[in-house]
Structures are given as C-alpha cells and as structure tokens.
Amino acid sequence: MTAKQLVAQCSNIRKWQLLSQLEIDEVQHKCYGKREEPKASQDSLTVKVEVQWSQSVVLPCQYSQGLQDMVTVKWSRLDLNPNTVHQRREGDNLHNQNELFKGRTSMRPDALDSGDFSLTLREPKLSDSGNYTCSIISDEEETKLSDVQLHVKEIPIWAIVLLVLLVLLLLAVSGSLLFHFRQYLKLGKFLKPNV
Known part of the structure; x- marks a missing residue:
C-alpha cells in the first residue's frame, strides 16, 4: 500500500510503520488536520552532573524541534512523592512541587520559545543527589527528553x-x-x- 492510498483511506494505521516519518506526518496532517509532535528517543543517554560546594547547578535539557502546540515541561524525580521538581506551561506551575525544592528551582523565562528546558537548582544539598527526568506533556501524553543523574559531593x-x-x-x-x-x-x- 502506498502513502497516497493510505491518505485516501485514512485507515490501516498498522501499516504506518512501513512509511517514513515525513510520510506519516503528511498522512496525519491530511487525515486529521494536525501534525504529530516529533518524539524524542526513549533511549536517550543519561547525563551525569557532579557538583560540590556550589551556589547553583544547571541540569541540562534541550529540545531542538519546534513546538506546534502548547506543552508542559516537567522535571521530576521518581523516587520522591510528589515527584514534581519543577513544572512550566505558560509560566511556572509549582503547586504540585515537592517541598524539598520550594524556592530553589528555576527555568529560563524563554524556555518554551528557545527549547532550552534546563533547570537551575540553587543551593544543592546532599539529599538532592538522584536521577532527574525532563519531559514534555501534550494532550495528556508525556514524552521523556532526557535523564540527568545529579551527584552532590560532600x-x-x-x-x-x-x-x-x-x-x-x-x-x-x-x-x-x-x-x-x-x-x-x-x-x-x-x-x-x-x-
């Protein structure tokens, strides 16, 4: 089945795996009136960050594709409850933020425009050591962009x-x-x- 036939039928989604990403985007745009946001690789490498005796530390997270829809950027640590370290949509949304990070996290004001979702953590403590996940959420679907392993040294x-x-x-x-x-x-x- 060719991409043109698939566009005409707007069905048989299982066959999409045989098409290139460009063809899939074309089909989705023509059939459903929207393009899917590109997905980051789930096999992203873990970035290791070490800090000792510092005022602040930056946990890196970059997104190179343009954002078509409004998304939420979420930094989390799965070993904590609640697991939200920082969250941003149109502005910072910190009502679900873990108490350990209150007043100590920030992102660039232009993060959603620039694609630089890096998190600044002020006054790092030994208890801040752990695995942090940067992800974007759109339409209730969460896509992991990067993992950062932070090690705060004594x-x-x-x-x-x-x-x-x-x-x-x-x-x-x-x-x-x-x-x-x-x-x-x-x-x-x-x-x-x-x-």
Missing part, C-alpha cells in the same frame, strides 16, 4: 579542618594586633609632654 573533611584552622589563625593574629595596638596607645599617653 565537602572533604580536610577542607573543613583547613577552613577552621584559617579562621582560628585569623582570630589569633587580629587579637594579637589589637592587644599590641592598645598597649602602644596606652604607652603613648604617658610619653606625651604636659603643656
């Missing part, structure tokens, strides 16, 4: 010890300088000649 013990020692050293030097400066001022009063 600050090494030696760095904490070094920081504490530096603070103690700074306090000791400041105290010593203050003591000597105070002694110098007292000594200066006694050495002044009386007029």
Whole structure:
C-alpha cells in the first residue's frame, strides 16, 4: 500500500510503520488536520552532573524541534512523592512541587520559545543527589527528553579542618594586633609632654 492510498483511506494505521516519518506526518496532517509532535528517543543517554560546594547547578535539557502546540515541561524525580521538581506551561506551575525544592528551582523565562528546558537548582544539598527526568506533556501524553543523574559531593573533611584552622589563625593574629595596638596607645599617653 502506498502513502497516497493510505491518505485516501485514512485507515490501516498498522501499516504506518512501513512509511517514513515525513510520510506519516503528511498522512496525519491530511487525515486529521494536525501534525504529530516529533518524539524524542526513549533511549536517550543519561547525563551525569557532579557538583560540590556550589551556589547553583544547571541540569541540562534541550529540545531542538519546534513546538506546534502548547506543552508542559516537567522535571521530576521518581523516587520522591510528589515527584514534581519543577513544572512550566505558560509560566511556572509549582503547586504540585515537592517541598524539598520550594524556592530553589528555576527555568529560563524563554524556555518554551528557545527549547532550552534546563533547570537551575540553587543551593544543592546532599539529599538532592538522584536521577532527574525532563519531559514534555501534550494532550495528556508525556514524552521523556532526557535523564540527568545529579551527584552532590560532600565537602572533604580536610577542607573543613583547613577552613577552621584559617579562621582560628585569623582570630589569633587580629587579637594579637589589637592587644599590641592598645598597649602602644596606652604607652603613648604617658610619653606625651604636659603643656
């Protein structure tokens, strides 16, 4: 059966798998008046992101095809309940957001126009380590775009010890300088000649 015959009949959907994606789009457009949004590969690679002692971290998610219909971008972590980390349609929709992420997530204002659905997570914590999924939802169908594995590293013990020692050293030097400066001022009063 050719693509032209399929368009004429607008049936036998099982045969679509033999057609190219361009032919399928053409059939759907002619038969149903709309084009299907291209689907991202379900075998997308997991991106690994590591962060240590940082103000924020960006979890990448890009979508290169144009969006025909209004979609919802959803970042989730399936090991949490509720699993929503961040959600955006026309604006941020955070009423189902997990409490762990309140006030700490954001996306670019032009995300839906640019296709850059990357998520910025402020003040990453050890408990933020996990697998994050970026997906788009249109007409109740969810399509996974990417998986990001975030690993928030602990600050090494030696760095904490070094920081504490530096603070103690700074306090000791400041105290010593203050003591000597105070002694110098007292000594200066006694050495002044009386007029």
